[in-house]
Structures are given as structure tokens and as C-alpha cells.
Amino acid sequence: MRVSHYFEGEGVVTGGFAQSVNNQRAILDDHGIDYTTEPSLDVDLLHLNNAGPRSIYYAKRARRRGIPVLFHTHNTAADFRDSFVFSNALARPLGPYLAYAYDQADHLICPSEHNQEVIASYTDTPSTVISNGFDHERFAGWDDPDLREEYLDRYDLEPPVVFMFGHVIKRKGLRTFVETAQELPEYDFAWFGYLNPTGGRLDRFLQPRETRKLVEYSPENCTFTGYIEDPRGAPAAGDVFFWPSRNENEGMALLEAMHCGKPPVIRDIPTYEWLADGEDCRKCETTAAFAETIARLCEDADERDRVGDNAAETTEQFTLDAVGEKLITLYDEVVSGPTNERTPTK
Secondary structure, three states, X not given: OEEEEEOOOOXXXXXXHHHHHHHHHHHHHXXXXXXXXXXXXXXXXXXXXXXXXHHHXXXXXXXXXXXXXXXXXXXXXXXXXXXXXXXXXXHHHHHHHHHHHHOOOOEEEEXXXXXXXXXXXXXXXXXXXXXXXXXXXXXXXXXXXXXXXXXXXXXXXXXXXXXXXXXXXXXXXXXXXXXXXXXXXXXXXXXXXXXXXXOOOOOHXXXXXXXXXXXXXXXXXXXXXXXXXXXXXXXXXXXXXXXXXXXXXXXXXXXXXXXXXXXXXXXXXXXXXXXXXXXXXXXXXXHHHHHHHHHHHHHOHHHHHHHHHHHHHHHHHHEHHHHHHHHHHHHHHHHHOOOOOOOOOO
């Protein structure tokens, strides 16, 4: 089997989106799948990871030639909101655009059941839920005491540290993060990640004014580190993972933090119905509830360990080994089965 594994925007799009693509390619390497990262039609399967115009163009050409097309549904209109300047205005036409894009595929890969439900409102293209997974090797050695000391000292943090890992955007729960830090001045809060949604590759003006103000006027116990070169630095320094995101297709940073045994405090949203409140996470909805829950975890090391150990165990189903088997099985099914039963409706 030869696959065109194309990521439109490669080298520009960063974060969990790009890491998901890296995870997929690691799976292909492990399974000995021959692939190119170019949008080639000299292949048995076209696998697309971004619904850009070039991807749609090649999806149409591939289907005309009888080459099956897989689309990863990383993008939804809801997930696009509250990210950067004009994102909310663009989210309205994005829905119909994505519906058209995903309708060009023979099959869709959805990273979660919630994402699958959203995508089903866009198109009747068949879909399969396969997690983005996480690469545990990226975090090997996160528990090195010297690494912990390095990152605590670098950002002047005093344990127990409440931390977040990801792009600093409103949708990720930025206001809740800052307001919760205000409620708990006795604890240090650290947000590890880019200070704009493009990973620093475009100018500052892409940050909405509200985002800039929340960061600029955050309390003294709230630190925004910006990009860190070693992703292990976040779980090394952090003790309680605070993930107040309002909308997620899955949330790779959450999986990574859980893998490192960090107890997650998350917003109670449909994406995380597979997590059990009080067992492998704590779920909240209001700032007051977040503050109360985080304070209890900070004060009780045994409870942090219990929830964190359960969280780490839960992530075993999301390793690249587990996810990889599902991805390769789907590849085989799509390539060997009828590829042109569906006709694009738009």
C-alpha cells in the first residue's frame, strides 16, 4: 500500500493539530507503510489532514480516478471560535465550507465521539472514531528531578503548581484560568505555550484585544511562559493540570498530562464523557468550583497521586500502539472495499 499523507499548512499550523499528523506518520513508519507527504495521485489512498482548498482539489481528482479519500476531521466551526481576530466572524461560513470539504471524502476519521456527532450534522460521509493518541516517547524522563528544578527555577514557581499546556486562546478557557488564579493567590499558576494561535509565526495583531488584556493584567501568581523548547518541562514543573477549555475535538495536551500522572481538572463538556469525575479527573463548570477543587488537590498530595495514577492508567487506550492498530485496519478496509459508492452531493 502506498499512501499520500498530506497536511495542508505543514510548517505553519502548530500545536496539537500538527502533533496529530506527526503521530499518524509515526504509526505509518512503525507499520512499514510506504507514504509521501505530497498530495500525490500515484497512490492507493489519499489521507488529508486539513480542509484547505488544495486538499479539496486533490480529493476531487482522487475520487474521479477511483482513489479512496480519507479526511481527518480536525476542523469544526465551533472549535474555530474564540481563537484569534475575526475567528468568530469566519466561523459562520466555515460550517458550510467544511460540510462541502468533508463531503468529498469516502470516509472520515473523527478524533472523538463528540466530534463525530458534530461532523454528522455537516455531512453523511461515513466516519470512524480514532483518537489522535499521544506519543509517550516525547515525555520520557519528564519526572527527572533536575528537569523539575530547572523549570521551577526558570519561571520562579513554588509547588504545588497549577498548570496548563497549549496555545493561549480564549476558547481554551483563558478567562477562567486567570479568574481562578485570582481566587487562589496562595498557589502559582503557569500556562506553558504560545502566546498567540499561530505559534509566533504571524504578528501580534492576530491576538484579540481581550486575550492580550487577560494576559497583560493577570495576577502576580499567574505566569505565561510562552513557547518552551522541551514539552516535558510543563508536567515536570506542574502538579495539577487545569484544562478549562470550552470546546475540544479531543485535546492532546490533556492526554499527555494524564499520561504523566497529573490529576486533570477539566470543564464538564460533552467531549469528555469518557472521563469519570472523581476517579481519573475532576469536572467543574464554574470558576468557584474550579477554585475549590484545585485548592483541595493542592492541599492533598495523596489525592493528587490517586487521581493522577488513575488518569495515567486511562491513557493506555490512547497510546500510539493502540491507536495505530485502528488506523491501519481502517486503511486496509477503505483501500480494499468499494471506494466510489458515495457521490459528492455538493
